[in-house]
Amino acid sequence: MTEIELRVPLGLGETLQDTVYKKSAHEYVAFGLVRHAYLGGRETLLLRRVVPLPDSAYRKTHSHGAMWSGAAMAPVICQAVDENLGIVIFHAHQHEGIPQLSRDDRASADQLLPVFRQRVPTRPHGSIVLSRTNAGGVVLMPGEEQPRTAITVRWYGASISKWGREEPNGARPVHPIFQRQALVFGGPGQDILQHAKVAVVGLGGGGSHVVQQLAHMGIGEIIGVDADRAERTNQHRLIGWDRLWTWVRRRKVDLMRYLVWRIGTGSRFRSIFAKVPDPLAVEALKEADVIVGCLDNLHARLDLQDLAWRFLIPYVDIGVSIRPVEDVQDNGPRVAIGGNIITLIPGGFCLWCCGFLSDEKLAGELNGPNRGYFRGREGEAQVVSLNGLVASQAVSEVLQLLTGFAGTGIRHADVVVDPDGTDQRGFKKLNGTSGTLQEWGASQRSTCTHCSGTLARGAVMWGAAA
């Protein structure tokens, strides 16, 4: 009975729940179209689409369950075949606690899953029943004869809501070192932090602040990704710097590991001495619950955006830009200081939707036709306090995602900037000269091919050449 996790992007969770929780004389059904990937030591279903069964497809039945015409499934099966997706039948039993398939549900799964498998043999297929707090059912993985029955769900919304395999059994005692912090997150919140894996990509002026704070909070595992070595010129901004490092040009990952060890709250630090998208870095990032990008170039952000959407991992991006003011007024500021903290929830707006990435901006980082001609951005202004501002907010965003201390919920209404608007929270801008941080918000663009192209796509699946 090996565990399997279902990840549900923002938006699709609302559609799914609105369909299966509808109250009527019969149960309601939605079909989920999924890809799969092996993430963090477990098979993971990545929900790519939800197709509610139309009202006209239901047939009258004497039981409280649902019966529907086989023809109604034809479009779903065609779509699954065309796009190489698995099919999961969803319905709900509206109670709390772990739900189980009824005898009818089981009989229907026994009949339908082999049909789905015959049409798309390389993807998982299943029948999942949702209660109000947990999930149960069967999932048939490719090449396996025995279905898996231990199902967990990760819903993305204002925070990450995890449905486990067990009934909640009360909070564990909080370690004294976290007692005052647990007043904010609660005992269960602290427990979540101590089991979380957060990847920090880029361990320079911003990333070192992030690592330090995550360690103080007792995050279970911090995955640090950086291929650089510390130099004397980093001393003014690199948190955790020690004068001894000046002479030995230590790897930044080693500095951060030492920093985390010195803090001593029990956080583990995993060093990934590699650049994104080197294979070592990519494999490590796939294990993270949240990715924090503290990068100085757009191409690396492009890669993190791609990975975050493919494998449904929230991604928090930070950056600071300090530029001289050309027309300085008397006694006015001599620099313009801008910054951003962008929290990207899979299924919501992406870096392309909010205009942070564009083909023109990416081309501006190159001296030639492809990434082999990357020229980067050397020598930009950096100040430790300004880096700290955006890094601290990024850590708060991570905490919100993990614990939901500032609000939970998977509905669009739970993530909008204001109740009357449509913009999603998550795009905050820093004005470093006035010292303000403002929520701008952003919306998913329906025409964004990057969102639709990569969301829940997983890695490429190789098959025999035709």
Added chain:
Amino acid sequence: MREETIEQAIKDLVERYGEGVRQAREGSQTLVRINEVELYPACRPAVTPMLLAFDSAQPKPLVYVQPGQLLANGRAPRNSSTVLVGGESWMQFSFNIPWAEGDSIIRFVAAARQRFAQDD
């Protein structure tokens, strides 16, 4: 590139490389992976997986090898970089391979191998 050209290229690759050729669809691209392509004996390693990305909107395929591939002199090819293709890491390298529809895809692969015969 026309769909027929892509289909013919895949057939030719299977004929040449046998079961070591795998295929996948990624948006508008058809990706073809050759599990083992022999480079030159002094290259490190001397055998690499190779990825060909065919796109009907592009005049010729894009070619990639396994990240970390070195030339005979132990250096990475100039202007090479690691990129994500279909969620996997591949090494992109800069090399002009003359090729047009109708030309043999096997010649295209041979030309790509040539890049690793030259030290920078």
